[in-house]
Amino acid sequence: MAHIERNPVYQQLNNLLRSSLAEDYSRGDRFMTEREISEKYRVSRATANKALASLVSEGLIEFRRGIGTFVRRDVIDYDVRSLVSFTEKAKAAGKKPTTELVTFGEISASEVESAVSEKLQLPDDALLWEMERIRLADRVPVIYEHRYVVKSLCPRLTRAQACGSLYRAWTDLHGLHIAGADEVIRAVLLNTAEARHLQVPARSPGLEVTAVGNVDEQQPLWWERTLYRGDQYEFHTRLGPIQSATPARGVLRLSNEADIQARSASE
Amino acid sequence: MAHIERNPVYQQLNNLLRSSLAEDYSRGDRFMTEREISEKYRVSRATANKALASLVSEGLIEFRRGIGTFVRRDVIDYDVRSLVSFTEKAKAAGKKPTTELVTFGEISASEVESAVSEKLQLPDDALLWEMERIRLADRVPVIYEHRYVVKSLCPRLTRAQACGSLYRAWTDLHGLHIAGADEVIRAVLLNTAEARHLQVPARSPGLEVTAVGNVDEQQPLWWERTLYRGDQYEFHTRLGPIQSATPARGVLRLSNEADIQARSASE
DNA sequence: GTTGACACGGTGGCTTAGCCACCGTACATT
DNA sequence: AATGTACGGTGGCTAAGCCACCGTGTCAAC
Numbered sequence: 025m026a027h028i029e030r031n032p033v034y035q036q037l038n039n040l041l042r043s044s045l046a047e048d049y050s051r052g053d054r055f056m057t058e059r060e061i062s063e064k065y066r067v068s069r070a071t072a073n074k075a076l077a078s079l080v081s082e083g084l085i086e087f088r089r090g091i092g093t094f095v096r097r098d099v100i101d102y103d104v105r106s107l108v109s110f111t112e113k114a115k116a117a118g119k120k121p122t123t124e125l126v127t128f129g130e131i132s133a134s135e136v137e138s139a140v141s142e143k144l145q146l147p148d149d150a151l152l153w154e155m156e157r158i159r160l161a162d163r164v165p166v167i168y169e170h171r172y173v174v175k176s177l178c179p180r181l182t183r184a185q186a187c188g189s190l191y192r193a194w195t196d197l198h199g200l201h202i203a204g205a206d207e208v209i210r211a212v213l214l215n216t217a218e219a220r221h222l223q224v225p226a227r228s229p230g231l232e233v234t235a236v237g238n239v240d241e242q243q244p245l246w247w248e249r250t251l252y253r254g255d256q257y258e259f260h261t262r263l264g265p266i267q268s269a270t271p272a273r274g275v276l277r278l279s280n281e282a283d284i285q286a287r288s289a290s291e
Numbered sequence: 292m293a294h295i296e297r298n299p300v301y302q303q304l305n306n307l308l309r310s311s312l313a314e315d316y317s318r319g320d321r322f323m324t325e326r327e328i329s330e331k332y333r334v335s336r337a338t339a340n341k342a343l344a345s346l347v348s349e350g351l352i353e354f355r356r357g358i359g360t361f362v363r364r365d366v367i368d369y370d371v372r373s374l375v376s377f378t379e380k381a382k383a384a385g386k387k388p389t390t391e392l393v394t395f396g397e398i399s400a401s402e403v404e405s406a407v408s409e410k411l412q413l414p415d416d417a418l419l420w421e422m423e424r425i426r427l428a429d430r431v432p433v434i435y436e437h438r439y440v441v442k443s444l445c446p447r448l449t450r451a452q453a454c455g456s457l458y459r460a461w462t463d464l465h466g467l468h469i470a471g472a473d474e475v476i477r478a479v480l481l482n483t484a485e486a487r488h489l490q491v492p493a494r495s496p497g498l499e500v501t502a503v504g505n506v507d508e509q510q511p512l513w514w515e516r517t518l519y520r521g522d523q524y525e526f527h528t529r530l531g532p533i534q535s536a537t538p539a540r541g542v543l544r545l546s547n548e549a550d551i552q553a554r555s556a557s558e
Numbered sequence: 559g560t561t562g563a564c565a566c567g568g569t570g571g572c573t574t575a576g577c578c579a580c581c582g583t584a585c586a587t588t
Numbered sequence: 589a590a591t592g593t594a595c596g597g598t599g600g601c602t603a604a605g606c607c608a609c610c611g612t613g614t615c616a617a618c
Contacts, residue, residue, distance in 0.1 A: 032356075032599085032600060032601090033600075033601070034600080034601085057568080057569065058569080058570065059569080059570095067601085067602090068601060068602045068603070069602090070337055070602075070603090071600085071601060071602080073570080073571085074340070074341060074344055074600095074601095076570095077341055078348050081348045081349060082348060087569095087570065087571090088569085088570080089299075089569075089570050089571075089608080089609055089610080090569050090570065090608075090610035090611080091568090091569060091570085091609085091611080092568090092569060092570080093569090093570085104530065104531050107531065108530060108531075202531075203531050204529060204530045204531015205529070205530045206527070206529050206530075207526075207527070207529070207530065208525055208526070209476060209498075209525060209526040209527075210498075210521065210524075210525045210526075211478045211479075211496040211497050211498045211519070211521030211524075212478075212496050213495075213496045227494065228480075229478040229479050229480045229496050229497075230478050230496075231476075231477075238531075252478070254478030254479065257477075257478075258475055258476060258477045259475070259526070259528075260474070260475050260476075261473075261474045261476065261528060262471060262472070262473050262474070263371065263374040263375060263472045263473075263474065299570085299571060299572085300571075300572070301571080324598065324599085325598080325599065326598080334572085334573090335572060335574070336573095336574090337572075337573075337574090338571085338572060340599080340600085341571095343599095354599065354600090355581090355598085355599080356579080356580055356581075356598075356600070357579075357580035357581035357582080357597080357598050357599065358580085358581060358582080358597090358599080359597090359598060360598090
């Protein structure tokens with residue numbers, strides 16, 4: 025690992041280790057030692073330690089003095105894949121994801137709300153993909169999403185791809201590296217149109233998530249406003265700095281028991 | 292900073308730097324250089340770098356090669372204080388926080404739902420504080436919370452303290468170090484009783500947050516089920532690993548404009 | 559046979575010394 | 589005035605080495 029690259033070695037190493045972690049290890053396993061990493065990747069021990077320390081503060085692994093470093097959680101549980109991709113989230117919950125494409129087209133940045141084009145940091149003449157989709161888990165509609173995607177970053181996006189996992193289209197076909205997303209979560213009532221799409225009664229509770237997704241740490245790739253069925257979806261998050269800093273995870277609720285209904289009906 | 296202490300030096304240094312960061316620096320400032328820290332705290336440069344790298348992966352500061360390290364955000368914006376404490380959140384939003392204590396008492400762990408006592412990892416004979424509170428920002432009710440607190444960790448808690456900031460009572464009076472909390476966020480409809488407490492129409496949308504708070508990284512301190520008024524509160528979060536790993540932040544909405552109402556009414 | 563003291567090897571924690579690529583700036587050159 | 593260049597400071601990284609800690613296995617004592 026010569027340091028000719030543009031990015032610092034410890035960042036590259038970081039990604040390598042995170043991949044290796046996701047593929048070859050699972051919760052509770054003993055990870056590679058600093059000295060092993062140092063030798064395997066031809067890096068100094070200090071650099072190996074720095075990369076490991078980074079994974080520690082992300083909550084992926086933990087140090088145990090005098091013993092080694094150990095995997096703290098199922099990494100797929102944490103990976104951006106499962107944070108951003110509905111397809112992966114559904115699979116992780118043991119459900120079959122499908123997509124119903126409502127609309128799909130092209131639009132100029134000058135035509136969208138200024139809030140959107142500002143968040144995407146685009147000039148007025150930029151082009152966007154616009155789409156509305158309904159995501160279903162085991163045939164049950166869970167998400168109704170309205171999304172704008174910067175066309176210049178994935179010009180070859182097709183209608184067919186929009187019917188499946190955008191995450192895969194971005195990563196596999198366009199070679200994009202999804203870094204993460206900024207989300208704002210609010211509680212809303214679904215209006216009749218939205219409720220119909222999600223096959224629930226009008227004025228049902230839902231989560232509205234407004235998000236901007238980023239490529240390579242800073243470059244905005246998409247903007248979305250997404251409605252989640254309140255009885256099917258919940259967000260998990262961990263507050264606080266050390267040892268954790270685990271981002272919020274949206275998860276499909278495994279149980280279909282209507283405890284929320286029970287609560288609401290208990291009035 | 293001799294290494295006689297029980298905890299690793301870089302962790303102590305980490306806390307020192309985080310404190311210094313919160314007190315003496317603000318967004319955009321240039322932070323201390325590795326060499327300055329190395330000299331000031333009598334630590335090797337490698338250790339200084341490791342501590343800084345930890346702050347970087349928490350999203351507090353960022354490295355700029357050849358220039359220095361810079362503060363990325365208003366630290367209070369990130370600190371556990373403002374993540375966990377409603378009082379601090381309200382102040383940060385420029386609003387005056389007040390509390391209405393509905394109930395306050397003592398209860399045995401054997402009497403509460405098993406879900407609660409399990410999450411708090413308590414034996415059956417342990418004692419808990421139980422309380423219901425309504426939190427207001429500028430006299431507007433925002434939160435209705437039901438909370439259980441492990442009594443052994445804060446035996447001197449009083450009714451008067453429960454009328455104010457529990458966070459302050461814990462940290463200042465009992466010397467506890469709040470490490471963070473695990474939260475689950477869901478969308479619900481408020482039933483009549485809940486809606487009355489929050490002074491909104493029945494069947495208004497709300498966020499239900501079930502959380503377990505921790506002391507010193509692992510020891511559970513409280514369990515809570517909290518209802519947030521949908522029109523007054525939203526959660527911000529950042530997904531993905533590097534450069535960020537910023538936990539979810541619940542924030543009071545500054546604008547009272549009813550854009551959610553507008554959405555829901557547009558059906 | 560069981561127990562316990564102790565040495566050994568491996569791990570992360572930490573230091574020291576030093577070189578490199580990068581950045582801004584101040585100064586000299588054109 | 590515009591351009592180029594040298595310099596000092598910064599984070600990135602390597603190298604070699606010592607320490608405290610941990611588990612384990614050996615071996616002596618009981």
